[in-house]
Amino acid sequence: MTDTITARTVTIGSRDGTDIEAYLATADDAGRRGGVVVIHHMPGYDRSTKEITRRFAELGYDAICPNLYWRQAPGAEPSDAAAAVRAQGGVDDSQLLDDVAGAAAYLRGQEWSNGKVGVIGYCSGGRQSVLAAxxxxxxxxxxxxxxxxxxxxxxxxxxxxxxxxxxxxxxPLLGLFGNEDRSPTPALVDELDQRLDDLGKPHEFHRYDGAGHGFFSPDRPSYSVSAANDGWERIETFYGTHLS
Structure with missing residues (x-):
């Protein structure tokens, strides 16, 4: 853990050659370290996502959140950008892969990078995290x-x-789910767990009673203190194992 971080807006190159906005948070004086690409949720490149990005810097990583809506709504407020992108059918999977690839390359190019990069996503970003992986x-x-x-x-x-x-x-994949969630339902989480078992893919899932969709979001009624706190501990341990 470190309480000395630097955070700023940067421009990164997507794999398709487009320059896009991104929010970068770095851990000062943390030595050689891994990086984390944060995929924002459907409401967009907003304050809560930037807070998450800074938290990873506090944990000792370089973290970056690419603005997936930059092409469609450069400089727009997060809610306006999200509405514009939804009206156009959302972020295409190929664009998502290009933007995450560009973000990962940016992190690996940092002076203190140890070459390892993880990805995390919430809500729609959760699916996109699996897609990227x-x-x-x-x-x-x-x-x-x-x-x-x-x-x-x-x-x-x-x-x-x-x-x-x-x-x-x-x-390796870490999955964090609420047992009261309607999308994905517990049955769909069971299906994903079984498919990964059948494929021999390393993964660990944790599920929380009384928690629904969005339980990590402190600014929403869906926030669950116990689920979010345990989830953050799981993430810290998981990344400590695979990114250190």
């Missing part, structure tokens, strides 16, 4: 209640599930 060179991935990893997408969704991607999962 199936297609990019990453060392650890965390899925916080991501929906549409398995199961049948609803008719209004333009995103497929990731069943055909899971055989390519290339790093």
């Amino acid at each position: 199936c297609h990019l060179d990453l060392d650890a991935a965390v899925d916080c209640y991501g929906a549409l990893v398995v199961g049948t997408p609803p008719p209004e969704s333009n995103r497929p599930n990731l069943v055909t991607d899971l055989p390519s999962l290339g790093c």
